[in-house]
Amino acid sequence: MHEAEMYRKEEDGSVTCALCSHRCHIKEGRRGICGVRENRRGTLYALTYGKISAEAIDPIEKKPLFHYLPGTTTYSLGGIGCNFRCRHCQNWEISQSDDFSHLAFLKVEDAVARALASGCRSIAWTYNEPTIWHEYTREMAARARAKGLGTVYVTNGYITPEALAEMTPHLEAYRVDIKAFTDDFYRTVCGAHLDPVLASTKQAYEAGMHVETVTLVIPGMNDDPEDIRDLCRWVVRELGPEVPMHFTAFHPDYHMRDTPATPVAVLERCHAIAREEGVQYPYLGNVFSHPAQHTHCHACGALLIERDAFHSRTVGLENGRCTACGETIPGMAGKRG
Numbered sequence: 001m002h003e004a005e006m007y008r009k010e011e012d013g014s015v016t017c018a019l020c021s022h023r024c025h026i027k028e029g030r031r032g033i034c035g036v037r038e039n040r041r042g043t044l045y046a047l048t049y050g051k052i053s054a055e056a057i058d059p060i061e062k063k064p065l066f067h068y069l070p071g072t073t074t075y076s077l078g079g080i081g082c083n084f085r086c087r088h089c090q091n092w093e094i095s096q097s098d099d100f101s102h103l104a105f106l107k108v109e110d111a112v113a114r115a116l117a118s119g120c121r122s123i124a125w126t127y128n129e130p131t132i133w134h135e136y137t138r139e140m141a142a143r144a145r146a147k148g149l150g151t152v153y154v155t156n157g158y159i160t161p162e163a164l165a166e167m168t169p170h171l172e173a174y175r176v177d178i179k180a181f182t183d184d185f186y187r188t189v190c191g192a193h194l195d196p197v198l199a200s201t202k203q204a205y206e207a208g209m210h211v212e213t214v215t216l217v218i219p220g221m222n223d224d225p226e227d228i229r230d231l232c233r234w235v236v237r238e239l240g241p242e243v244p245m246h247f248t249a250f251h252p253d254y255h256m257r258d259t260p261a262t263p264v265a266v267l268e269r270c271h272a273i274a275r276e277e278g279v280q281y282p283y284l285g286n287v288f289s290h291p292a293q294h295t296h297c298h299a300c301g302a303l304l305i306e307r308d309a310f311h312s313r314t315v316g317l318e319n320g321r322c323t324a325c326g327e328t329i330p331g332m333a334g335k336r337g
Helices: 108-117 130-146 161-170 183-190 195-206 225-239 264-276
Strands: 007-009 015-017 037-040 043-046 054-059 073-078 122-125 150-155 173-177 210-217 245-249 282-285 303-308 311-314
Touching (some): 015 043, 043 130, 073 108, 108 122, 122 130, 130 150, 130 161, 161 195, 173 195, 195 210, 210 225, 210 264, 225 245, 225 264
Parallel strands (some): 073 122, 150 173, 173 210, 210 245, 245 282
Antiparallel strands (some): 007 015, 037 043, 054 073
């Protein structure tokens, strides 16, 4: 068993976990909300250290990341468990599972070696929430960076400031879900709160990570135009107009199979609002062959990258600059700053 980090032992034998913003108080023999950190006789253990549920070579655009190492592949790993309880989760088979019996063990050094051998430019921790895999991802990220690989968290953003600070030297890209811009949605749909997500996103940006946001737009639940406008204003004000925002289509799944899929017109409205509020790079997702998947220069409007599904073709970008006007395109060369 691997002892967890980021926790405090209490006098009564319980522990307080400081890894995610739930800050679970865990009694003897119990697990935290994530389901993968367990108190055994006053010591907190990371039950899934080194245990993987999924391994794949993905286009970086699948995460989605459009301004970080575009056109490359990323070695993607997933574990099991989650600190959210999203009713619409599209990876619920692993995120909401407590069955560890099928998991394979993968050493940190072997994972990095596989990433290098596959020709990938980065490693992404994805499919379920990487925050709860902290010890494993931190060790792997440090080794990956030393070998010249990029590192990516695909996250719900519910990490604590101290845990994110520990990851910061080793993490290049922070692809964060901002699931809605109301706390009510987070409480009733995800079992969490909005403010910690915003705080971690701002912390990652200010630390120099490449940040892109994703909002899965669910009809009648988080698609109110004024809420979308407030979200866009927050991104522009607190992060910057250059931060890419992805608005993606919902499809019925898990406990929300009776909720209709997102009409393209609703996504296009989100895209238009983002443009109105000064977002330079808004994108639409889960709607393939749509022009709002392409990247255009924010300065002159020239086409830089064409995309269809998860495939991309660079047409007007060289060394991170627009070939038409010479403007530097934020994020295209990797880590900011």
